[in-house]
Amino acid sequence: xxxxxxxxxxxxxxxxxxxxxxxxxxxxxxDVQPGETLAIVGESGCGKSVTxxxxxxxxxxxxxxxxxxxxxxxxxxxxxxxxxxxxxxxxDKIGMIFQDPMTSLNPTMNIGSQIAETLIVHRGYSxxxxxxxxxxxxxxxxxxxxxxxxxxxxxxxxxxxLQRAMIAMAIACEPEILIADEPTTALDxxxxxxxxxxxxxxxxxxxxxxxxxTHDLGVVARMAQEVLVMYAGQVVERGSVDDIFYRPGHPxxxxxxxxMPTNDPEAESRLTPIDGSPPDLFHPPAGCGYxxxxxxxxxxxxxxxxxxxxxxxGHEAACWLHHESNTQVVPEIHHAGEAxxx
Amino acid sequence: MTDLIKIDNLVKYFDxxxxxxxxxVDHVSLEIGEREIVGLVGESxxxxxxxxxxVVGLHDKTGGTVTFKGKEMPARYAPADFQAxxTDMQMIFQDPYSSLNPxxxxxxxxxxxxxxxxxxxxxxVRDSVASWLERVGLQADxxxxxxxxxxxxxxxxxxxxxxxxxxxxxxVCDEPISALDVSVQAQVINLLDELKESMGLTLLFIAxxxxxxxxxxxxxxxxxxxxxxxxGRANEVFFEPKHPYTKILVGSNPExxxxxxxxxxxxxxxxxxxxxxxxxxxxxxxxxxxxxxDRCRSETPQxxxxxxxxxxxxxxxxxxxxxxx
Ligand SMILES: Nc1ncnc2c1ncn2[C@@H]1O[C@H](COP(=O)(O)OP(=O)(O)OP(=O)(O)O)[C@@H](O)[C@H]1O
Ligand SMILES: Nc1ncnc2c1ncn2[C@@H]1O[C@H](COP(=O)(O)OP(=O)(O)OP(=O)(O)O)[C@@H](O)[C@H]1O
Ligand code: SF4
Ligand SMILES: [Mg+2]
Ligand SMILES: [Mg+2]
Numbered sequence: 001x002x003x004x005x006x007x008x009x010x011x012x013x014x015x016x017x018x019x020x021x022x023x024x025x026x027x028x029x030x031d032v033q034p035g036e037t038l039a040i041v042g043e044s045g046c047g048k049s050v051t052x053x054x055x056x057x058x059x060x061x062x063x064x065x066x067x068x069x070x071x072x073x074x075x076x077x078x079x080x081x082x083x084x085x086x087x088x089x090x091x092d093k094i095g096m097i098f099q100d101p102m103t104s105l106n107p108t109m110n111i112g113s114q115i116a117e118t119l120i121v122h123r124g125y126s127x128x129x130x131x132x133x134x135x136x137x138x139x140x141x142x143x144x145x146x147x148x149x150x151x152x153x154x155x156x157x158x159x160x161x162l163q164r165a166m167i168a169m170a171i172a173c174e175p176e177i178l179i180a181d182e183p184t185t186a187l188d189x190x191x192x193x194x195x196x197x198x199x200x201x202x203x204x205x206x207x208x209x210x211x212x213x214t215h216d217l218g219v220v221a222r223m224a225q226e227v228l229v230m231y232a233g234q235v236v237e238r239g240s241v242d243d244i245f246y247r248p249g250h251p252x253x254x255x256x257x258x259x260m261p262t263n264d265p266e267a268e269s270r271l272t273p274i275d276g277s278p279p280d281l282f283h284p285p286a287g288c289g290y291x292x293x294x295x296x297x298x299x300x301x302x303x304x305x306x307x308x309x310x311x312x313x314g315h316e317a318a319c320w321l322h323h324e325s326n327t328q329v330v331p332e333i334h335h336a337g338e339a340x341x342x
Numbered sequence: 343m344t345d346l347i348k349i350d351n352l353v354k355y356f357d358x359x360x361x362x363x364x365x366x367v368d369h370v371s372l373e374i375g376e377r378e379i380v381g382l383v384g385e386s387x388x389x390x391x392x393x394x395x396x397v398v399g400l401h402d403k404t405g406g407t408v409t410f411k412g413k414e415m416p417a418r419y420a421p422a423d424f425q426a427x428x429t430d431m432q433m434i435f436q437d438p439y440s441s442l443n444p445x446x447x448x449x450x451x452x453x454x455x456x457x458x459x460x461x462x463x464x465x466x467v468r469d470s471v472a473s474w475l476e477r478v479g480l481q482a483d484x485x486x487x488x489x490x491x492x493x494x495x496x497x498x499x500x501x502x503x504x505x506x507x508x509x510x511x512x513x514v515c516d517e518p519i520s521a522l523d524v525s526v527q528a529q530v531i532n533l534l535d536e537l538k539e540s541m542g543l544t545l546l547f548i549a550x551x552x553x554x555x556x557x558x559x560x561x562x563x564x565x566x567x568x569x570x571x572x573x574g575r576a577n578e579v580f581f582e583p584k585h586p587y588t589k590i591l592v593g594s595n596p597e598x599x600x601x602x603x604x605x606x607x608x609x610x611x612x613x614x615x616x617x618x619x620x621x622x623x624x625x626x627x628x629x630x631x632x633x634x635x636d637r638c639r640s641e642t643p644q645x646x647x648x649x650x651x652x653x654x655x656x657x658x659x660x661x662x663x664x665x666x667x
Contacts, residue, residue: 017491044495044523144614158387158615185520188386188550189594190611196596215495215523216551218596222603241600259528260598261557263580270535271528271557277479 003075004031005176005209006055011069011079013047013054016062020282024050026233027068032177035203037210039220039241041256042230043278048213051230052179056090057082073177092122095170097163099182104166105154111165112138112150118172137168142198160191167198174206181213196222217260221245226314229253232279232289239315247334249309249317251294254332288320296321296330311336346411346544347374347397347512353405354389354396364618366392368568369406371645373655374512377538379545381559381576383552383591385615388565390548391436394514397546398433399423410512428459432505436516436548441501442489448475449485452504459508474503479529495522502530506537512544520550531558552595556580561655564588567626568618570645574657584648584659586631625662638662 013025025047032038040048053059055071057080071079078089090096098104106114115137116130125133131150138146141164154162163183170178180199184192196219203210212223220227220241227244229237229252237250248254255274276293279285285292291301300320309322311334320326321333354367366389374380382390395401397408399419408415410430416423435441442451452474453467462470472482478499489497498521505513515534519527531554537543549555555562559576564585572585583589590611597603613630616622622629625638647656648664 015491017487019487022491042523044521044526045493049493160386161614182521186386186517186550188384188388188591189552189596190591191386192550192596193594194611215521215527216596217524217598218553218603221598221600222596222606245598245600256524257598259525261553263553263556263597270532273528273532274525277481280481 002033005034005074006032006211007072008051008055009070009072011051011054011071012067013050013059014065014067016065022281023284024233024281025054026284028230028233028235029069030228030235030238032209032211033226034176034209035207036225037199037203037212037223038226038228039212039214039224040228040230041214041217041220043232043252044215045278046230047233048230049181052096052181052211052213055079056094056096056179058090058096088122091118091170091175092173093175094177094179095173095175097166097170097178097180097183099185105162107154110151110153111157115150115165115169115172118169122173134168134172137172138165140202141165141168141171142194143168160187160195163187163191163195164198167195167202171202171206171208175208177209177211178202179211179213182215183212184219185214185216192219199223217245217256229256232284233281234289235318236290237317237319239311243312243315243334247311247315247338248332249311249315249322249334250290250319251296251321251330251333252290253317255293288318296328298326298328309336311338344376345373346376346378347546348409349373349393349397349406350409351406352393352396352403352408354392354401355404358619362619365568365621366618367396368621370565370568370570371406372563372570372573374544374546375560375655377542377544378561379534379538379547379559381555381562382546382548382565383550383555383562384565384571385567386550387615387618389568389618390565391516393565394433394516394546394548398431398514399427400433425459428455429508429510431512431514432508432510433514434502434505434516434518442497444489447486447488448492448500451489451500452485452507455504455508470507471503474507477533478503478506479526495526498522499526499530509541511542512546514546514548516548517550518547519554527554534558552580552592564591567615567621569626569660570658571627571660572658573645573655578657584657584664585627585661586633586663587627590632625660633663635662 009029011025011028015022015024028051042048054066070077076084112131112134115134119125119130119133135146135150138150143149143164184195224241227241228235231252237253258272274293279289287303288301288306291297306318306320308316308318310316349372352367352370356364356366384390396403402418449471453471456462456467471485475482475484480499519530556576562576562579563570564572566587572588583592624640625643628634628638643660643662645658645660648659649657
């Protein structure tokens with residue numbers, strides 16, 4: 001496999017609050033390959049946003065604190081840094097699209113000038129050059145009548161157009177990695193489809209890597225090659241998109257798929273949520289983070305954190321069901337050495 | 343089924359100066375039966391939230407009426423009207439970031455309504471808040487924390503508990519689940535279903551996730567640029583869409599199946615939604631419609647029944663392909 005463009009190792013992030021210290025991210029590791037889309041899924045509150053925000057240096061510190069780990073961008077640790085060799089990491093090397101575009105755009109400046117500004121700051125363009133390029137970028141992002149629209153202000157854009165403007169801004173400096181945190185959650189499915197197509201086109205044209213955070217497993221199925229499943233601040237499973245959808249190796253991943261409605265008019269049974277709630281991150285459990293909710297939990301799960309088992313190349317799960325001496329059979333869980341039928 | 347809510351020719355325009363107005367909701371009529379769940383879907387910016395807010399009195403109505411249990415609701419709510427109707431109808435807001443007061447604890451936010459509208463004492467309020475926190479999948483001891491300490495999905499559940507604690511008869515749920523992961527979505531949907539049975543809850547359920555809307559709703563209404571273009575049984579609208587916009591909408595819905603998605607033909611819709619300030623004449627979808635005809639550009643299609651008109655709530659479509667003259 002090629003050298004990863006981004007390699008995050010053993011990242012841990014805490015927050016001090018009145019109630020105590022929240023261990024939001026507890027030893028997360030993952031790699032992003034050039035030109036690939038990695039999706040991160042997981043229970044809300046499991047630390048997805050905090051993970052990517054701390055890589056980008058966006059975690060408020062205090063109350064936040066990075067207690068361990070590194071994040072190697074082309075081999076150079078960027079954790080806690082804003083620049084490498086005088087170049088900004090954010091905007092320049094890594095672009096970011098936030099869930100709520102309105103809060104990350106300046107309401108008093110027209111859209112074109114906001115995009116132009118990144119080019120002036122990061123690329124030393126003249127004002128005129130930068131604005132012309134901004135119009136091109138808006139056009140690439142499928143904003144109709146880009147020249148006219150560039151002179152408009154954020155409030156004159158619809159939600160879907162703002163999201164596309166954010167993309168134009170995030171890709172202005174041709175970053176090597178684009179991080180998109182729930183980029184289409186607020187949009188209807190037709191605009192969502194336009195934006196996903198746009199991200200795919202940009203990736204094909206520029207070879208950019210994408211880290212995509214989303215709850216929508218349909219979007220994951222459409223976009224991702226690799227998937228990271230997080231639970232309670234940790235990675236519980238990783239694999240190719242087919243591994244994660246067709247060969248689940250962790251009970252939480254299994255539970256996620258069981259909770260989705262099927263598009264079957266006859267299946268009017270109730271949805272199957274995962275019982276219980278995630279652990280208190282003030283006092284994370286000693287063993288498996290999922291054990292209080294897991295239907296297959298054993299004594300060892302309560303006492304000792306499960307190691308990560310390799311099920312096939314690139315497919316790993318942290319669950320005691322994969323231990324060689326486990327005798328509990330869960331037919332829906334995929335194990336190492338089992339045939340892959342595609 | 344008797345209708346709990348009757349929305350009749352509801353209009354909501356926003357004045358934006360220079361004699362210009364946003365036609366956010368333009369003559370929408372819809373009836374919602376007791377214990378019925380009606381899903382409302384449509385393009386971003388088509389007026390779904392505005393319609394929901396106008397129905398619960400959070401926007402003054404520019405025109406038309408809303409009737410609740412046969413009684414017409416005020417066109418413009420005074421503070422006392424909110425007080426009077428707090429246990430009739432409530433709204434769960436789309437934006438979990440700005441709709442929670444950052445200076446109040448979660449317990450105060452959720453319990454406020456009970457104190458105000460039910461006059462309960464502190465310890466009764468606390469017990470009720472604790473039980474509702476658990477019902478929406480949070481923990482009782484979250485009560486003493488502040489909203490900024492919660493993730494987006496957790497905040498959304500705080501908003502849900504705040505609206506439901508008053509046990510209203512009718513709730514507008516504006517994107518109640520889009521910030522939640524699928525397992526918590528299932529939990530919230532089952533909770534709404536259970537409340538529909540136990541307290542006779544009636545819902546207008548606004549969402550972008552069509553699979554979920556089909557699953558929870560009895561009927562589905564599709565909105566485009568301020569108007570309804572199709573209304574019918576949720577399964578029928580989802581599996582046999584009739585309006586060209588509904589067809590594109592349903593065709594864009596991503597399936598949680600990577601093999602299927604790899605072979606999907608792109609159904610990307612062409613063009614932009616027209617400005618709600620300068621609403622085009624004729625059919626509002628004409629500039630993007632793959633099946634557009636001449637008359638579509640001049641004559642506005644009305645929502646008319648397309649099947650069994652003796653049904654209480656017949657299937658309706660606003661498209662000249664289905665006009666009978
Ligand atoms: N500023 C903060 N202060 C205290 N706790 C925080 C802060 N920011 C995040 N947290 C906590 O860290 C945990 C992880 O939050 P994060 O926003 O990363 O979740 P997420 O996985 O992105 O969830 P969602 O899918 O709902 O957006 C949560 O339990 C949250 O309560
Ligand atoms: N207070 C306001 N002043 C002026 N225009 C407004 C106001 N509120 C909403 N609008 C406009 O009314 C139209 C309908 O907006 P609304 O928020 O109801 O759409 P929506 O269907 O809920 O969209 P989304 O799916 O993106 O939430 C949009 O064009 C919006 O810009
Ligand atoms: S380690 Fe144990 S509790 Fe955790 S997911 Fe596996 S079986 Fe369940
Ligand atoms: Mg998040
Ligand atoms: Mg809305």
